[in-house]
Amino acid sequence: xxxxxxxxxxxxxxxxxxxxxxxxxxxxxxxxxxxxxxxxxxxxxxxxxxxxxxxxxxxxxxxxxxxxxxxxxxxxxxxxxxxxxxxxxxxxxxxxxxxxxxxxxxxxxxxxxxxxxxxxxxxxxxxxxxxxxxxxxxxxxxxxxxxxxxxxxxxxx
Numbered sequence: 001x002x003x004x005x006x007x008x009x010x011x012x013x014x015x016x017x018x019x020x021x022x023x024x025x026x027x028x029x030x031x032x033x034x035x036x037x038x039x040x041x042x043x044x045x046x047x048x049x050x051x052x053x054x055x056x057x058x059x060x061x062x063x064x065x066x067x068x069x070x071x072x073x074x075x076x077x078x079x080x081x082x083x084x085x086x087x088x089x090x091x092x093x094x095x096x097x098x099x100x101x102x103x104x105x106x107x108x109x110x111x112x113x114x115x116x117x118x119x120x121x122x123x124x125x126x127x128x129x130x131x132x133x134x135x136x137x138x139x140x141x142x143x144x145x146x147x148x149x150x151x152x153x154x155x156x157x
Contacts, residue, residue, distance in 0.1 A: 007048055008128070008138055010057055011041055018061050025069050032072065035149065039068045042146050045139040107155040112148050119145050 018040055023033035043064050051060065105113055115134070119141070122130050131141040 007045060010044070011138060012128075014058060014061055015041070017058075018065050021062065021065055022069060025065075026072070032076070036065065036068045036072050038142055038146065039072075040065045041139075042142055043068065045142065104152055104156055107151065108148065112151075115141075115144060116148055 015037065019033055019037040022036040022040075023030065026032045026036065040061060044061065051057070105116075108116065118130050118134075119127065127141065128138050131138045134141065136144070
C-alpha cells in the first residue's frame with residue numbers, strides 16, 4: 001500500500017513526464033493534455049491504496065495515461081480550427097463577445113469559479129502552494145477540479 005504522503009512525491013516526480021506524454025499523444029493540445037494528466041492522477045489517487053510499493057509506478061502511470069487518452073478521444077468530438085469555424089470568425093469580426101453573452105461558467109458557484117481560476121492561473125509547482133492556501137491537500141484539489149470539470153461537461157450538453 002502506498003502512503004498518501006508518498007503520493008505527493010510521485011506527483012512531483014512524474015507529473016511533467018506524464019503531461020509531456022499526453023501532450024504528444026493528443027497532438028500538442030495543451031488543455032486536453034492537462035485534463036488527461038489530471039485524470040491519470042485522479043485515478044492514481046483513487047487506486048493508490050491497492051498498489052504495492054514495489055510496483056513500477058512509472059509504468060502504471062503510463063498505462064493509465066494510455067487508457068485515459070483513449071477514453072478522452074472516444075468522448076471528445078474532433079476539434080475544428082478557428083479558421084474553419086464560421087461562428088468563431090463572426091465573433092472575431094464583430095469585435096468579440098458581448099457582456100450579455102451567457103457563459104458556461106455561469107453554472108458554477110462563486111467558490112468553484114474562484115478555485116478554477118486559481119488552478120488555471122498556476123502551473124504544477126504552484127498548485128501545491130495554492131492547495132495549502134485553500135486548506136486542501138493536492139489530491140483534494142485535483143478531485144475538486146475534476147468534479148467542477150464534470151459539472152461543466154454536463155452543463156455543456
